[in-house]
Amino acid sequence: MTSKPKLAFYWAASCGGCEITVTELGMRLVDISEKADIVFWPAAMDFKYEDVRAMADNEIDITFFNGAIRNEENEEIAHLMRQKSKILIAFGSCSHLGGIPGLANMYDIESLCQRVFDTSPSVDDTRGTRPQTCTIVPEGEIKLPALYEQVQYLADVTDVDYFMPGCPPVVDQVWAVFQAALSGNLPTKGSVIGASAKSVCDVCTRKKGEPGFRITEFKRPHEVELDPDLCFLTQGVICCGPATRAGCGTPCLNGNMPCRGCYGPAEGVEDQGAKLASAIGALIDTDDPEKLNQILETIVDPAGTFYRFGLAHSIMNKMKYERGTGHETEDLH
Amino acid sequence: MSHTAGVQTFADEVKAVPGGEHLELCYSCGTCVSKCMIQQKVEPDYNPRRLLRMVMEGMEEAAFTSPTTWLCSECDLCFSACPQEIHISQVIKAVKELAVRAGYTSPLTAVTVNEDLCSGCGICAMVCPYEAPSLYEKEVDGVLDRFSKVDPNKCMGCGTCVAACPLGAIARVGVSNAEITAQFPETPKDAPTMIVFTCDWSLREAEDVALLESYPEDEVNVIHIPCTGRIDPQHALMALDSGVKGVLVCGCKPGECHYKRGTDVASCKIGLLDTMLGQMNLPQKQIRFVQIGTQERGRIREEIDGMLNTLTQSMEAMA
Numbered sequence: 001m002t003s004k005p006k007l008a009f010y011w012a013a014s015c016g017g018c019e020i021t022v023t024e025l026g027m028r029l030v031d032i033s034e035k036a037d038i039v040f041w042p043a044a045m046d047f048k049y050e051d052v053r054a055m056a057d058n059e060i061d062i063t064f065f066n067g068a069i070r071n072e073e074n075e076e077i078a079h080l081m082r083q084k085s086k087i088l089i090a091f092g093s094c095s096h097l098g099g100i101p102g103l104a105n106m107y108d109i110e111s112l113c114q115r116v117f118d119t120s121p122s123v124d125d126t127r128g129t130r131p132q133t134c135t136i137v138p139e140g141e142i143k144l145p146a147l148y149e150q151v152q153y154l155a156d157v158t159d160v161d162y163f164m165p166g167c168p169p170v171v172d173q174v175w176a177v178f179q180a181a182l183s184g185n186l187p188t189k190g191s192v193i194g195a196s197a198k199s200v201c202d203v204c205t206r207k208k209g210e211p212g213f214r215i216t217e218f219k220r221p222h223e224v225e226l227d228p229d230l231c232f233l234t235q236g237v238i239c240c241g242p243a244t245r246a247g248c249g250t251p252c253l254n255g256n257m258p259c260r261g262c263y264g265p266a267e268g269v270e271d272q273g274a275k276l277a278s279a280i281g282a283l284i285d286t287d288d289p290e291k292l293n294q295i296l297e298t299i300v301d302p303a304g305t306f307y308r309f310g311l312a313h314s315i316m317n318k319m320k321y322e323r324g325t326g327h328e329t330e331d332l333h
Numbered sequence: 334m335s336h337t338a339g340v341q342t343f344a345d346e347v348k349a350v351p352g353g354e355h356l357e358l359c360y361s362c363g364t365c366v367s368k369c370m371i372q373q374k375v376e377p378d379y380n381p382r383r384l385l386r387m388v389m390e391g392m393e394e395a396a397f398t399s400p401t402t403w404l405c406s407e408c409d410l411c412f413s414a415c416p417q418e419i420h421i422s423q424v425i426k427a428v429k430e431l432a433v434r435a436g437y438t439s440p441l442t443a444v445t446v447n448e449d450l451c452s453g454c455g456i457c458a459m460v461c462p463y464e465a466p467s468l469y470e471k472e473v474d475g476v477l478d479r480f481s482k483v484d485p486n487k488c489m490g491c492g493t494c495v496a497a498c499p500l501g502a503i504a505r506v507g508v509s510n511a512e513i514t515a516q517f518p519e520t521p522k523d524a525p526t527m528i529v530f531t532c533d534w535s536l537r538e539a540e541d542v543a544l545l546e547s548y549p550e551d552e553v554n555v556i557h558i559p560c561t562g563r564i565d566p567q568h569a570l571m572a573l574d575s576g577v578k579g580v581l582v583c584g585c586k587p588g589e590c591h592y593k594r595g596t597d598v599a600s601c602k603i604g605l606l607d608t609m610l611g612q613m614n615l616p617q618k619q620i621r622f623v624q625i626g627t628q629e630r631g632r633i634r635e636e637i638d639g640m641l642n643t644l645t646q647s648m649e650a651m652a
Contacts (some may be wrong), residue, residue, distance in 0.1 A: 201454030208455030211464035286597030289587035
């Protein structure tokens, strides 16, 4: 019989990076295991769903849930972990905002399947394969969870206590959150934890643009030799830092790469992508109105750039899937 | 006033400030006044011709307290009309610079920065057509931190910085985010309700303004902004999300923007939003930006009716 708090980790639609960030704790994991029992962690330890189902409600003290909700299984386990956990933490960008998988919401399932199973250069397209929820083979029935029409984030399907951003959350923040959680020092329910309130620019030490600076051409990071001391925007490279929550410790900036926005919207930002369009759009050189569109065209994939980690969390996503204004009105184009 | 040795008269002083040189070319024809939107829309006492004359006559105090000195937004509609090709706004700017040096302050309400929210990104400083905001450093809890500060004598109140500020840290009474979203209609009925964000300068004739107000409020909800540079794509999306069926943003024709670049800034922002809506396979015609020229009276009616028709048709198609 132990009185140690019980922890659980789960991965839904994710790449595994959030799991790696937990293992990056290294020897500190040993400290954690002295203070707490890990009762479920499919990526690292041999537990089954049945073990969790056998637990009493609220038996787990804290569950760290990473990954987006992409299919039936993701949602089923989200509900299960909610039922069995006192505190459910959306851990990492996918669980927090939909993350990279959320970019799939720009497409419908059939066109995604066409790309993956038919037209991808590395695939033999002769079989017309599509994932089936049930397949009969000589040995019996094989079942797969059904894909959902859209990628959702954890709070779309269940009640979430805290949100911990990052792709992945940086290890020092993970450690700080573990310590706060294990000592019962978490803030009010619904808070974003392991991050700051202000934007990445608050902690970026690069030299900002002079008054009146304008962008005449956007460049992608590989197209320009980047000065490590200057604001990326002043070098014509899109940086999501202005609207993105700080707390990551700026590893990308330190590596001379612009912020991609993985910590999600900072306080005061309603919609990360639209806000970035508002801020960065206003920097475009407007001296020659004829050239505006040419400059805009140098932004490759605006939705994928400004909503890289938060498309599933965006107002546009809500308009498309909740209000159903997507497919019915295609004829407007 | 010892910036130039040997300055004698007030006119000489103005001419010594960069931009003020062309003062003496003015022969007071008044073409500038006939072109000026401020004189026509806001302040009958606004009069560039008279201000330049005051300077030439050495009427320093009258010039420093004249509304002309403070309200000119450098739209330069007068510049293209001036037979003497005087860059009048720059002469006025020179007078304003001397006025500020002499301790006079702008009567306009400038934007202010909430340092609790400001991250010091510098976007406001970069986007401002008047270079009113700038960054400064100060120590907070032993750490050197950057914040924006605004020169209230340079700020013309267009709101371009308010829309660009990522964190809502910069605002002015009447144009804050909360004040704009509070104007969204509360319970849009199942009708083609639309919001028109209109720049206070683009509809230059009283009949156009009256036309805009003639629609039933629950059908066409008008939200006035100082300049379309103030438009925030977030607000357009939030409006649609609240149940509004269409958003029309109405600004000035390029080259006629009262705040120099606001209409072009709006064009960039709505252009980006449009592309993103397309990427999400959402109907792009729900959000439209129109630039109405000084000579295009009545066009606002065509634009509104056109959008109402499109919205009605698409709603009927869905039903």
